[in-house]
Amino acid sequence: MRKIFWFEKNFFLGLLGFFAALILQIKFNPLFGLKINFVLMALVVLALFLDFFEVIFLELFGVFVLNWQPNLSTETIIFFLLPAAISLIKKFLPGQIWFNGLLLIILGVLGFYYFSSLGSFLKNWPEAFGGIIATIGFGFMIFFSFYSIQDYN
Amino acid sequence: MNKRRWLLLSLIIILIFLVFLKPDLGWKIRGFINRGLEGDVEGMNRLAAENENLKVQLVLLDQVKEQIPESSSGYISAFVFTYYPFSLKDKFLIDVGTNQQIKIGQPVVLPINKKLDSKNAEGILIGRISTVFDNSALVQTIFDKDWNLKVKIGKKGEPSLLKGGSTPKLTVINKEAKIADGDVVYNADPNFPFFYALGEAADPKFSSDQVFKEADLSFAYDLSRITIVYVLK
Helix, strand or coil: CCEECCEEHHHHHHHHHHHHHHHHHHHCCCECCECCCHHHHHHHHHHHHCCHHHHHHHHHHHHHHHCCCCCCCHHHHHHHHHHHHHHHHHHHCCCCHHHHHHHHHHHHHHHHHHHHHHHHHHHCHHHHHHHHHHHHHHHHHHHHHHHHCCCCC | CCHHHHHHHHHHHHHHHHHHHCHHHHHHHHHHHHHCCCCCHHHHHHHHHHHHHHHHHHHHHCCCHHHCCCCCCCEEEEEEEEECCCCCCCEEEECCCHHHCCCCCCEEEEECCCCCCCCCCCEEEEEEEEEECCCCEEEEECCCCCCEEEEEECCCCEEEEEECCCCCEEEEEECCCCCCCCCEEEECCCCCCCCCEEEEEEEEEECCCCCEEEEEEECCCCHHHCCEEEEEC
């Protein structure tokens, strides 16, 4: 694959997707009444396609811009750990990349809500459910966008 | 290790430094993305808040104002640093904390008066202090799903329970109550100053079990674009 300044094309496309997700999350959330975790989904998907250090760089940039209090909150720590863990384990997963991708997107979103705000979710599940479905939908969308431009030959 | 790795590692180290030592720089970037290209949103929010407050004043004229406790004896003005970025919670961070005598539970309002010499802050009740740091504090807003508040609706002061969420709901309203679109909703919870407006009732209807009425709470302002709030003492 052609390289630009030592980086492969994927990194720059990932960077583009990441910043688009960041702007969506900051400026256009909630979207149609649904709060969507655009950046988390972008990072989960990028963790499947990018190198570990590239993922860590994007994650830290996400934490830097999205962190919302002087201390690192539980949500922020989980937000950092999830894509990093996916990036580490992706090589050991059986099955096709598309299947692993879709599975990890669903598990990533559910894991984030479970570990960060289970109490709030249980109290307000009808409303929260819509946000989760929309977040997974956004994840599928960017996953297939990335998957379709990969060269697997 | 190749050049790409060295470059990434250097950037990662810089970002770690920024995350822990200069978090305010990240908040400024967010603020720029959020508000950078917009017009006078704060001015529009202020007008909307003033409109809500005028409606409450009209309600007050119909009631015995003398019997109501004094609402506020002062306030601290604060800038909004940043908003909770994920779903399920609705909070924001302001630039005053323990060092400015901020305590958990203090009410937070969207201001409508700019007079620096004014002792009382007029405005729309939008939240309360939930966590306090040295020089900053978290505000839980009425859009947070964990928020509940006793309120009254309209000139007759129909009691209701406000349940927070991305679309806050007015619940357990007496089914005989006459609620109309646009009726002002104001605080009736003793933990907060009385007669602070929250918004307007919208789309009143019977609850699914037909035992009570319920309605949405509508707002003329955009909470995610607020830059200045008052913390009531």
